Amino acid sequence: MKIGCHVSIAGGVVNAPQRAADLGCEVFQMFTRSPQGGPAPKLTPEIVKQFKEEMEKWGQENCYIHAPYYINFASSKKTIRSASARVVREELERGGLIGSKYVMFHPGSAKDMEREEAIKITAEGVARVMDGYKGTTELLLEVSAGAGNVMGDTFEELAEIIKLSGYDLGVCLDSAHIFASGYDIKSKEGFKKTVEIIKKTVGLNKIKLIHSNDSKIELGGRKDRHDHIGDGKIGKEGFVNLVAVFNCDFIAETEHDKVKEDINILKNIRP
Numbered sequence: 001m002k003i004g005c006h007v008s009i010a011g012g013v014v015n016a017p018q019r020a021a022d023l024g025c026e027v028f029q030m031f032t033r034s035p036q037g038g039p040a041p042k043l044t045p046e047i048v049k050q051f052k053e054e055m056e057k058w059g060q061e062n063c064y065i066h067a068p069y070y071i072n073f074a075s076s077k078k079t080i081r082s083a084s085a086r087v088v089r090e091e092l093e094r095g096g097l098i099g100s101k102y103v104m105f106h107p108g109s110a111k112d113m114e115r116e117e118a119i120k121i122t123a124e125g126v127a128r129v130m131d132g133y134k135g136t137t138e139l140l141l142e143v144s145a146g147a148g149n150v151m152g153d154t155f156e157e158l159a160e161i162i163k164l165s166g167y168d169l170g171v172c173l174d175s176a177h178i179f180a181s182g183y184d185i186k187s188k189e190g191f192k193k194t195v196e197i198i199k200k201t202v203g204l205n206k207i208k209l210i211h212s213n214d215s216k217i218e219l220g221g222r223k224d225r226h227d228h229i230g231d232g233k234i235g236k237e238g239f240v241n242l243v244a245v246f247n248c249d250f251i252a253e254t255e256h257d258k259v260k261e262d263i264n265i266l267k268n269i270r271p
Contacts, residue, residue, distance in 0.1 A: 001243065002026040002061055003266045005252040005259045012041070013098065014050045021058035024263045029064040029251045032094050037070055040090060043097050051098050064209060064251065065095050065103045065137070072108030073125030074118040074151045081121065084108065085128040088139070092129070095137030102209055104140040104172040107151035107161065122151050123164030130167045140208055142172040145217075145224035146181035153181045153222075155201040162202065171202050174211035174253075175242060176227070179234050182220040186234050191241040204245070212239060212250040212266055228254050229262045236265065243270045 004025035007016050013032055020028035033040035071084045091103045110118030146153035162169050175185060184190025198204055214232030216225035230236045252262040
């Protein structure tokens with residue numbers, strides 16, 4: 001169980017490992033391109049070599065890639081769905097070049113169709129990404145916060161998307177997202193029920209990464225608002241619960257003013 005956070009790639013991905021180390025990270029997450037749009041910066045053999053050297057130099061065991069925010073496999077527009085599949089596949093290939101373990105993405109939002117149809121086309125998009133893929137970087141679906149018409153805000157829905165895609169994919173669990181979607185991870189009893197739901201749907205072994213964020217939103221508030229660990233509605237006890245069950249890496253996605261504190265809290269409560 002390694003601890004880290006999301007870091008900037010300003011000036012190029014080669015700068016990310018040192019930034020992560022400076023914050024106390026053992027692992028880290030990053031974008032490899034602008035999350036808002038535009039072409040991806042090229043990963044030349046020289047950049048790849050330098051990045052791997054920096055990973056070793058700064059003692060970073062793994063890095064993870066977050067796909068851009070504009071990905072939407074549930075769009076009613078075929079062009080958006082196709083572009084989403086192309087970009088996520090590109091991120092998987094880029095991850096393979098630099099040695100990233102996972103790429104995670106938000107499935108998107110369905111505004112103009114029934115839920116059942118949206119789940120089906122989301123799964124088709126995931127299958128398009130994975131078709132013929134032979135790389136080493138694994139794809140993870142991230143559980144959503146349940147705002148508006150977002151897809152994948154329940155473990156049942158994620159399990160269905162994975163099943164329909166035909167590929168054995170993992171899941172990135174975001175603590176703030178699931179809390180906002182109504183999963184109580186704060187109380188012992190609530191967390192026990194949440195774990196049972198995960199067991200019956202995606203399976204505990206499919207939780208490959210934890211986005212460890214406290215929540216500014218109350219349980220079931222259905223908004224995505226991250227807070228520093230212990231400052232939000234989940235509280236430290238929720239993260240004590242999580243580290244007791246999930247033996248995977250934890251990544252904080254909180255503001256950098258106190259992210260060092262978040263990392264230290266997680267390090268202190270892990271077994």
